[in-house]
Amino acid sequence: MTASRMVLRSALCWLGLSPLLLLVIFPFAVMISTALKPIDEVLAWPPRWLPDHIAWHNFADMWLAADFGSALLNSLGISILATLLAIAIAVPAAYAMARLELPAKDLYRQFLLVTQMLSPVLLVLGLFRMAASVPLGDGTLVDTRFGVILIYGAFNIAFAVWMLASYFATIPRDLEEAAWLDGCTRTGAVLRIFLPLAVPAISVTAIVTFVAAWNEFTVALTLLRDPSKLTVTLRVVNLVAGRYSVQWNQVMLATLLATLPVAVMFATLQRYLVRGLTLGAVK
């Protein structure tokens, strides 16, 4: 293709995307603009994009008000562990779906689909009662990060199994079968041949699970009590909900910072994300 055609095509593509991109970028522009303003400018009339003074202290104020550091650690810990849990449980199940003769496979698949249909908002009361009835240490699952991890893990299993199973089905069997001939046990073949091939799909599933856990609100709100255990999403919403006065600059800054890790992850991994979801979506 000639360079000039490439220029033309690129221009057309960007032009075509521009209305959507405008809408995508708009809220981020709002966040950045508001996050940098001191409160009197936030509420000034008429509103303007650029602050007169950049209020760097918003950062420190917000960090303190939302206890952002510990919230960040909680969110990271909970999201990573929930992801590991979901993956650890979904990989064997997906392998069974893709490779083994599973009785009532369709029933199992439908069951998974049904679990996707229940939003936590519907189940909050029941979830809480369940958590309160499971003893753990001195108390129950209530107000434990472990309880939240367990629930996030469970809610993401369906998607994970579903995606992994379709991907696993595309990995050629011959490689494993060749390994059996070489005297490898079935388990050995899975560990040495199959799993390494499945790494891309597993990472994509992990990202999707991680993002879901990172962004979840309802379950965390219901289960967590102790301020030292709250997640980032919870903290940010708490800065707004039911307050007598809202510091919008802090809220926007907190949202921006909470979004950053996930955005960076998307930027680095978008290539795999597209590929992975494709394969997952085939079935």
Next chain:
Amino acid sequence: MRAVRRAAPLLLILPSLLLALAVIGYPLYEMIRLSLADVSRFGQIRGYVGLANFARVFADPVFLSALLRTLEWTIAVVGGTVLVATPTALILHQNFWGRSLARTLVMLPWAISLSMAAIVWLWAFDGDHGMVNASLRSLGLMSGNVQWMARAETAFPVEIGVGILVSVPFSVTILLGGLSSIPGDIYEAASIDGASRLQAFRFLTLPLLRSFINIAIVLNVIYVFNSFPIIWVMTQGGPDNSTHILVTYLYELAFRLGRPGPAAAVSLVMLAIVFSFTMIYVRLQAREQSA
């Protein structure tokens, strides 16, 4: 040994079944129980009342209008999402300069949690300090102030728009995946046969993309139908119940008005609706494809 062989697949899916059953099955059982009971705000069951909770809910005009609005909401958001996501995916599938940047940008709304996205948009649409009004004014598109959230006529379309925007990334990703699975050589074959680009799109791309669009539709319907934060954060179903969808109505019933029984009944009705939609849609698609 053979018995082990046969049990192995079951053993492998067992943990997933158990966890899902415990975490989703138990609350579901609770919900069914509550839906049949006279329950106090604090979960004390005072007795079982059969289907009275359902009857009460169906007699509530707010429920009925929320039900209709939920359909409107779901159709508008899912429809809008597919209409935006399909061309976007087609463009992002092209080879052009800055494509990975464009893909990352399109993906960005996915990185914000729904509740936070709703908060940001609520702030952006604020009548006095919001940048939406400010931008429209500076572009000369209007002179005064629009109080977007003051009426359903403006608030609900805004909410639908936000709903579409946050659903686009996931759908684009699925569709892009679908496009990349279409082998390139069929286009070459088509162009040799003298098909125009438009014909190639109409007769090759679209049919191949169809199953992916279907997946995007099913998953989006499930997510959008149950989507709570956008409407709750922006209008709480108001003014005068004019932006309620079932899930916000349910939340208000359970936690504002303290009636877990009828709320549980609403959740079961919702589950039944999504379940039947999914089953019917999946069946229809399967039939169409085999035909």
Next chain:
Amino acid sequence: MTRSSAWVAAAAAVATMFGVAARAETVHVTAAYYSDKTGPYFDKIAQEFHAANPGIDIKVDVVNWDSLLQKLQTDISGGTNPDISIIGTRWLLDFVKDDQAEPLDGYMDQAFKDRFIGTFLAPAQIGGKTYGLPIAASARALYFNKDLFAQAGISAPPATWDEVQQDAAKLKAKGIAGFGLQGKAIETDVYWYYALWTYGGDVVGKDGHAAFAGDAGVKALTMYKSMIDKGLTEDGPTNYTREDLQNLFKQGRVAMVITAPFLINQIAAEAPKLNYGIAPVPKETTSATYAVTDSVVLFKNSKVKKAAWKFLDFLFTKQPRIDFTKGEGFLPTTKAEAEDTYFTTNERLQTFVKLLPSAHFAPTVTGWEDTAKAVSDAVQSVYVGKAEPAPALKQAAGIADQALGK
């Protein structure tokens, strides 16, 4: 093992045994988030209390108002509720009906009861028993912007609704939004009750029926609606929560707003230059205001009631009360704090205190939340022009009557 270390071990074992017996009790407290001062206040009180009572640990969770009731609701249904919680007094009946709240009369002697200002203790008394102690109290009054008034040539705050409308018309001529009218989210109904009450009406009548759809109600709502139509309020009231209105007022973009005393503290912090005054709620035939208390309740299933009561006893002594009320900008609920010079010399707060004799509290009746919602829905439908005052109120009264069990 050497002999001495064996002794140490034995002593440690004994100490542990006794330690178990004398193990510190923990009292779990759920507090509502009033401002960024709430958390630090309770941390400080908990420490002070623990220093005086080393055997009792106080653990405080501060929860947002928006999620407080939901949290208590799930907590109680799961049996994991705190020992003590702050609640809106208007929710109390639900707790009492379900036998969740401990009657406190057995813990209080007359001297303790006498600590409180009677008006504020009364709302938490149901069926002759006291179930809650008033931790926060507020009333409502009219904030007016003196500079904007001066611009429009108005010398004194309006005393009646007619004057409100005249003043708002003068302000409008100068391009200023006159009367701030709330039409969104919690307390949308209350903002209309101000007018309803001052027109001589009531929300729930003495017979327990909804009374707001009467003559006074229709007049009050018609008056609000006509102000919207004439442009005497801010644009699009159904887009404005109470917080939004307060923000407008802080920026000098609306000249009048009716709200609680805590706006004083917010203005001092966020808009210290604002030149404003506070006047009684405008009246038509009667003067009225809305008074609200939040109560601390002790849960029946608490296993550490004695320790919890000890903490409450401490919480309602003079200095902790002064710190709380000053910090959050409420009205004193105990006599001792009310005598502090901060309150006696604070002219703005005194405006609120003087309104108390004419104050209406949310009645403790079943179905109050439903009634509030029905009224909010009705006034919203009128504000946006979807319905006429009389039929809208009548319909809401029907819903309310059902909820009130009439």
